[in-house]
Amino acid sequence: MELTTRPLNPPPKSTCLVTGGAGYIGGHTVLALLDAGHEVIVLDDLSTGFRWSVPNTAKLIIGDVGDFDLVCRVIRTNGITSILHFAAKTVVPDSVRDPLGYYLANAVKTQTLLAATISEKVGNFIFSSSAAIYGNSESFVSEAQKADPQSPYGRSKYMAECMIEDTGAAHQMRYAILRYFNVAGADPKGRMGQSTKNATHLIKVAIETALGKRPCMEIFGNDYPTPDGFAVRDYIHVADLADAHVLALSRLQRGTGSFTVNCGYGRGYSVKEVVDIVKALTGIDFKVRLAPRRAGDLASVVANSDQLRSFGWRPRFDELSTMVRHAYQWEMELASKRH
Template identity: 60%
Template sequence: MAILVSGGAGYIGSHMVLELVDRGEQVVVLDDLSTGFWWAVPKEAIFVQGDMGDQGLVERTIAEHGITEIAHFAAKIVVPDSVTDPLGYYLNNTVKTRALLESAVRGGVKHVIFSSTAAVYGEPAVSPVPEEIGLAPINPYGRSKLMSEWMLGDVARAHGLTYVALRYFNVAGADPKGRSGQSSANATHLIKVASQAALGQRAGLEVFGTDYPTPDGTCVRDYIHVTDLARAHLAALDHLRAGGGSLTLNCGYGRGYSVKEVVEVVKQVSGVDFPVKLSPRRAGDPASLIAKADRIRAELGWQPEHDDLEEIVKQALAWEDALKTRNAR
């Protein structure tokens, strides 16, 4: 019995692989390295370089390694890019997910864990956001993920596999042991960008939008530590293996921080007062996204261990420093 992790050389996927390897699972990573890094895959995992849409490769991999579960992380995730390149996002996030699911059905895969997003909610009328609220994504990224959720549900009903779809809120931080973190040079994650500014790797930070209907006018988000998120996937895997039914769950802490609040914490932790430029809103950014996160605790028994913004920022800063050293080699 082995688990295939698509996108397992990327940010969130690599943390899932670390958690699986730490508990002795047989892990196969599939990644095309378009945004991932080969060195992020631990030696205990089998690495297959390739595209998740290559059905011949995926089906050979499933057969060769006895894959019984898939954790699907591979996706394009930058909201503004999805607005300017919708076809690229629908190809990668929807069309290729369809191909992956067809390969899973052909290979007899029993369980799928799907990396979804809070972007499926669009601009929700209530906060925190419950899973049962109406879904109205406002950008191609969110729509591409919602289409994949629909496909996954239909495939599960038709072919007898079970799944857990986790709707992430804002993922941040790095592995507490310093083994992985957000490594893409041009990533747009706020805490990463602010950390780079604090370390002098960027000239400063740009804040997009200060006129939102929030307490300080900047966007509010629910920031979840990447290790807590990876462990939510482990809990989902255990649920499915124990015979649990298919679920769609929010994954966040249930409280939010504004962009300005996050920037101040990064400045305090780093001790650096880096420049901040205030700019107009970006297309596709909702004002506030905070998870109603009681269901995941009840259904999966998930208990976060790193719900502390200062800890998240400290580990993000430490990872950026380590990454700078790695890249200088």
């Protein structure tokens, strides 16, 4: 029997502003919020998101989350009671090349959004953070581990976390910070998936290579201190991650204290293991080329997600083969979508 993360006695429905809700993770969370009966307003500049990915049952406003006046107006005119903040730049190597761009997008604009949140007296704030705020670890990473970000991306996310914590303490704003590990897969109902052109997500890149959309794929480094020499990551299905956001919102609505949680399964796979699973599932032995390590990449990052599970989160799609299969099905569907 399929387990559910939804409470037996659900709290009142919320009117949610979802920044970056036309993108990959934000878009799946929009679907989960709508499925749970919440009202959703999406604010997205469509720089990496897609207009077609926003369901007709949600309202799309095209604009910049760093525009204070716009955000205040959107909150006021739509009666926003909760904000879920996904809008960000997310590619670690790019952040090394363009640190100021990442600090602007991920830290400065979060400050602006927080200022609007306080100005308009919105009570609940949920933030899309990252395991990149941690450094290398030989064991499972718990929330108690000291932050030690190794890239401008990780540092920009940690800066935002600090601002959220301080703002929550000063203004009695309830917040939830969700630190994602590696997100993969697509909506099991086929409504959306990872659609960004030139995406760097490992599973998407491997599937695109299998389908001939890329001539080959690169694996960056095989000399890490891991069992097979390849970097190890904890992969979480995007639908399970979206459920975690709905659960986080429910907890904040019930008046629980603010919290920070890891979002992962507590199981690591090396890059080579992932590529081998993609090859096996697609039946295609595509070309793979070894390349040097990328700046900012860590050897191993695996979540301790005990705290999130203690809240009642029960993942439904925690097999890597399931994530790959859903991503593969979406990639086949994507050709029919208009970009």
